[in-house]
Amino acid sequence: xxxxxxxxxxxxxxxxxxxxxxxxxxxxxxxxxxxxxxxxxxxxxxxxxxxxxxxxxxxxxxxxxxxxxxxxxxxxxxxxxxxxxxxxxxxxxxxxxxxxxxxxxxxxxxxxxxxxxxxxxxxxxxxxxxxxxxxxxxxxxxxxxxxxxxxxxxxxxxxxxxxxxxx
Amino acid sequence: xxxxxxxxxxxxxxxxxxxxxxxxxxxxxxxxxxxxxxxxxxxxxxxxxxxxxxxxxxxxxxxxxxxxxxxxxxxxxxxxxxxxxxxxxxxxxxxxxxxxxxxxxxxxxxxxxxxxxxxxxxxxxxxxxxxxxxxxxxxxxxxxxxxxxxxxxxxxxxxxxxxxxxxxxxxxxxxxxxxxxxxx
Ligand code: SF4
Numbered sequence: 001x002x003x004x005x006x007x008x009x010x011x012x013x014x015x016x017x018x019x020x021x022x023x024x025x026x027x028x029x030x031x032x033x034x035x036x037x038x039x040x041x042x043x044x045x046x047x048x049x050x051x052x053x054x055x056x057x058x059x060x061x062x063x064x065x066x067x068x069x070x071x072x073x074x075x076x077x078x079x080x081x082x083x084x085x086x087x088x089x090x091x092x093x094x095x096x097x098x099x100x101x102x103x104x105x106x107x108x109x110x111x112x113x114x115x116x117x118x119x120x121x122x123x124x125x126x127x128x129x130x131x132x133x134x135x136x137x138x139x140x141x142x143x144x145x146x147x148x149x150x151x152x153x154x155x156x157x158x159x160x161x162x163x164x165x166x167x
Numbered sequence: 168x169x170x171x172x173x174x175x176x177x178x179x180x181x182x183x184x185x186x187x188x189x190x191x192x193x194x195x196x197x198x199x200x201x202x203x204x205x206x207x208x209x210x211x212x213x214x215x216x217x218x219x220x221x222x223x224x225x226x227x228x229x230x231x232x233x234x235x236x237x238x239x240x241x242x243x244x245x246x247x248x249x250x251x252x253x254x255x256x257x258x259x260x261x262x263x264x265x266x267x268x269x270x271x272x273x274x275x276x277x278x279x280x281x282x283x284x285x286x287x288x289x290x291x292x293x294x295x296x297x298x299x300x301x302x303x304x305x306x307x308x309x310x311x312x313x314x315x316x317x318x319x320x321x322x323x324x325x326x327x328x329x330x331x332x333x334x335x336x337x338x339x340x341x342x343x344x345x346x347x348x349x350x351x
Contacts, residue, residue: 137297138260145296152294 004084006031009053016046022093032089040075040092041102047079047088048107055079055088058108061115063099063122067148073099075118103129121146181334199334205249205275206333207237209326212248212268216255219282219316223254226319233323236330245271250329251278252322253285253308257299269306277333279325280308283315290315 006026013033014021020043023034035043047055059078066072071093079088092101103126104111116135118124123144126132134141143150181203182195215223226233227241242248245268257265269276280302283289288300302308309332312325 136260141259141296150296152296 004053004081004086009033009047009086009088012050012053013043013046017043030087030089032091034091034093037092037094037101040077040090041104041107043090044077044079044104045107052084053081053086054083055081055086057082058104058110058114059087061104061111061118063118063124063146065122065147069093071095072097073122073124075099075101075124077104098123098125100125100127102127105129120144123147202334202336206330209238209250209277209329209333210240210242210248211238212245212251212272213241213243214251214254214265214268216253216257216261217284219254219284222316222319223252223281223322226322231319231323233326236323236326238326245269246273248272249276250326251276251306252281253278253302254281256284256289256291257302257305258297259299260297262299262305265302266305277310277329278302278306278308279310279312279322279329281312281322281325282317283313286311286313 009031010021010024010033017035017039020036020039021033022036025032025034044055047053057080059080061075061077064074064076066074072095074091074093077090079090081087094100099122101124103115105115105126106128112130113135115124115126115129116132119126119129119132120134120137121144133139137145181199182193184191184193215221225231227238233239238250245251249272251269251272253265269278280286284291284298285302285308288295288298291298292300299305310325310329312321314321317325
């Protein structure tokens with residue numbers, strides 16, 4: 001089995017997409033590359049097609065919300081290459097609201113439900129997604145429940161007073 | 168001929184024996200016999216929505232073995248089930264499905280709310296946007312079980328409680344038919 005070094009991928013990406021690799025990190029020894037928002041799909045397609053990488057499996061993708069950061073929203077992609085048994089994490093940040101990302105469903109069929117989940121919980125839009133609607137929550141739910149500002153319940157509830165529990 | 172109640176048949180079969188020459192005659196009420204029969208062959212619906220379902224499966228398996236009490240035939244269709252054990256969290260999206268399953272079950276039907284989630288929302292009582300705070304908001308519940316999750320012994324206890332409830336009298340529907348003005 002061919003082995004793959006993190007540096008090989010970083011160098012290849014920096015050469016293929018000059019200026020689009022925003023940051024590189026190794027949290028917990030896991031190669032994490034932040035890509036400029038507009039190029040995420042090109043990068044994923046390159047990693048998929050390039051024979052020496054062949055990241056042919058999308059382990060997961062999900063949304064994130066950092067209300068206090070300069071770039072509030074992010075998509076995180078975990079890719080897996082079976083031929084080299086190498087895993088990589090890609091991030092792309094944006095400040096748009098609603099955040100818009102290109103869909104990966106034409107590269108990975110499995111992205112369909114995961115992108116629907118990101119839409120369901122964070123309100124991310126995916127251009128080109130074949131069926132973008134809620135997947136886990138009721139259709140009648142209003143708002144995006146995993147955004148930090150989502151009110152979890154009626155703030156006027158009285159039965160949560162600590163006095164009720166002798167505290 | 169003397170009628171005596173001395174020769175009572177031991178529990179659980181309802182009724183008394185009247186001794187006559189050449190053998191006894193069993194006297195009982197039809198309702199009681201029906202309830203006795205019903206209570207001893209309760210077929211549960213296969214329905215588990217989260218972690219409590221693991222405990223329910225454990226109750227069904229060899230170590231605890233609820234078939235000792237007449238629950239062995241778990242049915243995968245509501246048309247053939249008598250009791251639905253709500254084993255797990257009911258989320259808003261699941262609520263209409265649970266209601267439909269309950270509506271599809273044939274009368275008489277019974278409901279056991281297993282665990283804190285099915286009883287009240289449990290760990291998800293506060294700060295939730297998705298969990299129904301008690302399955303009794305959707306369908307009427309006969310027996311509640313405390314615990315998170317309840318041990319298999321607790322589930323068996325609840326099922327025996329349900330049997331006793333059935334043996335002790337009428338179903339909710341029968342009560343409604345007898346006294347329609349009252350709500351149960
Ligand atoms: S009561 Fe506890 S064990 Fe049962 S479904 Fe709820 S969280 Fe899980």
